[in-house]
Amino acid sequence: MLPDPLPRPAAISNDEYRTRRASLMAQLPADSAVLLMGASLVTRSRDSDYPFRQNSDFHYLTGFPEPDALLLLLPGRSDGESVLFCQDRDPTLEAWTGIRLGAEGAVREHGVDQAFENAERDDLLAALLDGRTTLYLMLADPEAMALADEVRGQLAARARQGARPADAFADLAPLLHEARLIKSQGELALMRHAAEISARGHVRAMRASRPGLAEYHLQAELEHEFRWQGASGPAYATIVGGGASACVLHYIENNQPLRDGELVLIDAGAELDLYAGDITRTFPVGGRFSEAQRALYEVVLEAQERAVVAIQPGVTLIEIHEGVVHDLTAGLIRLGLLQGEVSARIEDASFKRFYLHSTSHWLGLDVHDVGAYRQGGSPRPLAPGMVLTVEPGLYIPADDDIPAEFRGIGIRIEDDVAVTDSGHEVLTAGVPKGVREIEALMVKK
Numbered sequence: 001m002l003p004d005p006l007p008r009p010a011a012i013s014n015d016e017y018r019t020r021r022a023s024l025m026a027q028l029p030a031d032s033a034v035l036l037m038g039a040s041l042v043t044r045s046r047d048s049d050y051p052f053r054q055n056s057d058f059h060y061l062t063g064f065p066e067p068d069a070l071l072l073l074l075p076g077r078s079d080g081e082s083v084l085f086c087q088d089r090d091p092t093l094e095a096w097t098g099i100r101l102g103a104e105g106a107v108r109e110h111g112v113d114q115a116f117e118n119a120e121r122d123d124l125l126a127a128l129l130d131g132r133t134t135l136y137l138m139l140a141d142p143e144a145m146a147l148a149d150e151v152r153g154q155l156a157a158r159a160r161q162g163a164r165p166a167d168a169f170a171d172l173a174p175l176l177h178e179a180r181l182i183k184s185q186g187e188l189a190l191m192r193h194a195a196e197i198s199a200r201g202h203v204r205a206m207r208a209s210r211p212g213l214a215e216y217h218l219q220a221e222l223e224h225e226f227r228w229q230g231a232s233g234p235a236y237a238t239i240v241g242g243g244a245s246a247c248v249l250h251y252i253e254n255n256q257p258l259r260d261g262e263l264v265l266i267d268a269g270a271e272l273d274l275y276a277g278d279i280t281r282t283f284p285v286g287g288r289f290s291e292a293q294r295a296l297y298e299v300v301l302e303a304q305e306r307a308v309v310a311i312q313p314g315v316t317l318i319e320i321h322e323g324v325v326h327d328l329t330a331g332l333i334r335l336g337l338l339q340g341e342v343s344a345r346i347e348d349a350s351f352k353r354f355y356l357h358s359t360s361h362w363l364g365l366d367v368h369d370v371g372a373y374r375q376g377g378s379p380r381p382l383a384p385g386m387v388l389t390v391e392p393g394l395y396i397p398a399d400d401d402i403p404a405e406f407r408g409i410g411i412r413i414e415d416d417v418a419v420t421d422s423g424h425e426v427l428t429a430g431v432p433k434g435v436r437e438i439e440a441l442m443v444k445k
Helices: 014-026 057-063 090-097 100-110 117-131 142-157 173-181 186-208 215-228 243-247 291-310 316-333 342-347 435-443
Strands: 032-037 043-045 068-073 081-088 115-116 134-137 168-171 239-242 262-266 271-274 279-284 387-390 393-395 411-412 417-420 424-426
Touching: 014 057, 014 068, 014 142, 014 173, 032 057, 032 117, 032 142, 057 068, 081 117, 100 243, 115 117, 117 142, 134 142, 142 279, 142 291, 168 393, 173 262, 186 215, 186 262, 186 271, 186 279, 186 417, 186 435, 215 239, 215 262, 239 243, 243 262, 243 387, 243 411, 271 411, 279 291, 279 411, 279 435, 291 393, 291 411, 291 417, 291 435, 316 342
Parallel strands: 032 134, 081 115, 134 168
Antiparallel strands: 032 068, 068 081, 239 262, 262 279, 387 417, 393 411, 417 424
């Protein structure tokens, strides 16, 4: 019997979007403006498009869900500081693509001050930006830069009539991405929900696992749960790596059989209102760890749990990573996969043969979310409202100098963790990671 769908948390309110825009404009110099482009549809093949996903930065400031939109922020403008351009209302096209909000709907449903349809953009854009001396936009976006250059050229051509083009372009990314790094209570509620859906998908895959299935069967179980619980789907390409495929960090083929006696690594998360979950669990295909698998798994688990406990305001990701490297290296030495002293194996980086990546990344509207990892040249301290992953792993090559029982084993354990005023909150605690808990769950399937 299928589970009841979980109750959804509240969506981000229009008031919060207004507050975000106001906070951004409060940091801008006088007579500046912001130009931010939304995402466009992307063709999959011929007349078939990929499912639309809004640009994360654009979503953060508007919540507007349609393609080909453009946001202007114009501090101090008496007719409205936020102006949105959006798709035209067209009954003929809407019979094929669905109802578009249009300008009136954008104001009514999304709380911008003023909106126009894209048919009016060419006539209005230059006039709206006339006299704005600094134009903030995503300098790394070629399309935005081309549009800004076009508008500046139009205004420069009318300089004798009193038009004033922007003197300079400035990068919007640092200001906007710093804001996105600290999550509001509304965002945290959505991320908890995305994490819970993600956890349920992992539990479902564990219960379904058995020798004779293929990796894609577990992917189907995961993604069914994501959609059943109201997520838009996976937040990134689902990884289901059985056996040695678990040693390939971004393995997404998911087309191999699941074999008895092997482990399977699943890295998957649901996306809810564009917010991502991101969980990795590794478990035995048949429900029981071998002695070697258990020994290696417990090295990763101990490092992961100690890293989670360390998360609190003021700690840096570098400190967390260094603790993980120490614990994994010590474990590798205990198991005979490395020799010598822990400090020596860290200093000569020989642990990197088995641990190839960092321990954490920011999480939010993007799986690898925005926000600087360093401030003033130094690692930035964690602060309440940040959300990060904790994901140590060990990946043992099938080389001749490796004991046979460890060859080709890949293990990663990942949780999503929010930094709180007093410590941390594990958002993904709903899926087990202890050996006994995993085996007990899989026995009950």
